[in-house]
Amino acid sequence: MMKMNRREFLKLATATTAGAAMICTADGSYIFPDAVAKADPAAPEVVYYNHCQGCNSGPKCGMKLIVKDGQLIRIERRSEGGHNNPNICAKGAAQVQDIHNPNRLLHPMKRTNPKGEPAQWEQISWEEAIETIAAKFTEIKEKYGADKVMFTTGDPKEPRPVLQRLCFLFGSPNYGTESSTCSTGTRVASYLNYGKNSFATGAGPTPGKTKLFINWGTNPAWSSSYYFETIQKAKASGCKVIVVDPRVTPTVSCVADLHLQIRPATDAALALCFGNALIQADKYDHDFVENYSHGFEEYKARCAEYTVEKTAEICQISVETLQKAIDMILGVEGPMTIQFRAAYPHHVNGVGMARAIQTLIPLSGNLDVDGGQRVSNAKSISLENTKYTGNKLATKGQYDDPTFALRADREYFPVWAECIDEIQLNMLPEYVRDGKIRAAFMLGQNAMMWPDTAAFQKAFDEMDFAVACDYYINPWTHDHCDIILPSAMSPERNYPITTNGMKIYGRQAIPAQGEAHSDCRIVADLACALGFSEEFCGGGEGVEDKIIENILFAGNKDIVAAGVKLADVYAAAPNPVVVPTEQPAENPEKKYRTQDNFFPTPTGKFEFASEVLKKFGFDPVVDHIEPAYSPVSTPDVAKDFPLILNTGSRVPMYVHSRHRQQPWLRALMPDPIVRLYPTDAAERGIVEGDDVILATPFGEIKVKAEVTNIVKPGVIDIFHGWQQANVNGIMNRVIGETLDPLSGFPAFKEGLCQVRKA
Ligand code: SF4
Incomplete structure (x- = not known):
């Protein structure tokens, strides 16, 4: 990895980003001179007290967006309202390059050529896009059943309840999220141990x-x-x-x-x-x-x-x-x-x-x-009044609940289906093959996040209709879709989030680029076209506030009990409105366990x-299970693939496949790299910076070598999310071999591989 001090970083950043400069001040604020130059000097500065959405860090870092004449001129750490996070990091600062990136998806687009080949797109109006999607989903519902339409979200997480509401009102139990490969496997563990999610x-x-x-x-x-x-x-x-x-x-x-x-x-x-x-x-x-x-x-x-x-x-x-x-x-x-x-x-x-x-x-x-x-x-904000609301595990489980009989994942992952109220997506290609899923509406979907990526791309191709909402046109996913819709980035939208035990709210600070709409509005407009106008506050401009006030706030008993209104949240800025929950702050007597139904x-x-x-026929007591592929369990495979593959861990400048389009961050890690221990590299004649081939039993990719003692001898480490070197694309999906049979999660951290000079 390229290493730079702050001075060098800024020098490089200003040199490599045409028309996008940045000054980092001694107090950790970031000033954007191009935006300052564009703004009317006489215009007042307006401060928006928000939270950074640059990564999935929890709790969220507090961030101030300073706007002048509609231009985001400065980003500062937010210390008001009890925030105590460190200075905004490079990812948080570089979001200004995200907003103004020339490659952003700015308009609704309809493909004009068959799926399965590089897409050709034609710009269409929002009206045509929403009407086309609603008509197609209605046709599939009438012909095959509502459950054949799947609704999924990726990143960000804030539109989840809105989309779940639409999915369930539409009549489909097939609502899924990127949590199928994130950390929800720990929730399964928590449900099995404790019967609830709180200890995940x-x-x-x-x-x-x-x-x-x-x-x-x-x-x-x-x-x-x-x-x-x-x-x-x-x-x-x-x-x-x-x-x-x-x-x-x-x-x-x-x-x-x-x-x-x-x-x-x-x-x-x-x-x-x-x-x-x-x-x-x-x-x-x-x-x-x-x-x-x-x-x-x-x-x-x-x-x-x-x-x-x-x-x-x-x-x-x-x-x-x-x-x-x-x-x-x-x-x-x-x-x-x-x-x-x-x-x-x-x-x-x-x-x-x-x-x-x-x-x-x-x-x-x-x-x-x-x-x-x-x-x-801390409590999540959830939408009430959906047909299927909330997690139903409790003491009865949900596997046998007739509501979920048409869940596509039920037979593949019964334990997951028992515990988690969203479908496990790692077998999506099989659901499509079996005719369980025929269409998809996807927010922030990314084919590269799944193991055996090509199977997911083929599944999107084979669906009758696939719609994706995103910030950019990402060919690895969108070449396999029928319609793509432009989503507004976080400084461009109003949104509710929960962090640090507080119900808080992010405010739109700048106009959305092009015709981008918030995910919340896109979902609401589609819902209205599908006949659920009343349940989605009529959709249209400003619907985010109406949904927050009339559904999210009204459906949350803590917020209702506290009497909080959206106007209070606006008025309280820069401080957030803290909504008291049922739990007392101190509990020295270990009394929770004595409460009825605590477990x-x-x-x-x-x-x-x-x-x-x-x-469900599994060993009820935990044990160590040697991986299906390891130097211990498959020494024959390990002869050709002697190294243990570790992928999915974080790097400071990227989050999954995000941020590659931001030149300031890309300069810090321009190429995909594999990290090798010095003796493992020397045995293979590999030195730092060499082009190398990373091979698994299921495929190979070309990357650069970083020779480092950060990894354990015999183990390699590789960051995922690179279009040109997608490590998830060289993994497979076999339940019990490369997918956890309990959670359906892929074994990103235990496969076998080999590295050789390219
Ligand atoms: S991207 Fe950086 S500043 Fe933003 S939330 Fe993550 S760690 Fe905090």
């Missing part, structure tokens, strides 16, 4: 309270700077930090007291070993185990199989290092907590790994504990042995 990814440390924090398989130094700062504050207040990661990330370098550099896909073994240590040392929460859990004896027996010696061998770490970690866990005087995020679903045993890690929190007595894992009091699992208790898994 563990919890970060609380500065001043947490005494031991395990950062398990995440690199917030690159993926979530706001959250990373919290870890740094906790460490400064005396919290010890263990990082579990096959890579020596900046998070390891900055905060780790101990680094467990385990072999990918061995996390369940490590977690079971920790469980065994807690049980053997009698350092577990007896009250929790005896009164609030189910299946402890089976779990205890499974843990006993994972001795320190055996686990060290599986994980490929030393016994001494593993014992050090155990000593830290057993010896901690005070609360411990664990955070893990999107890495764990990306294994064939992903749900199992997440369950094994989650289990350590209540087992060690850190559930309902300040500084441990608290009950989340809405089939047994009403935390399930060490899952009754849902038993029902």
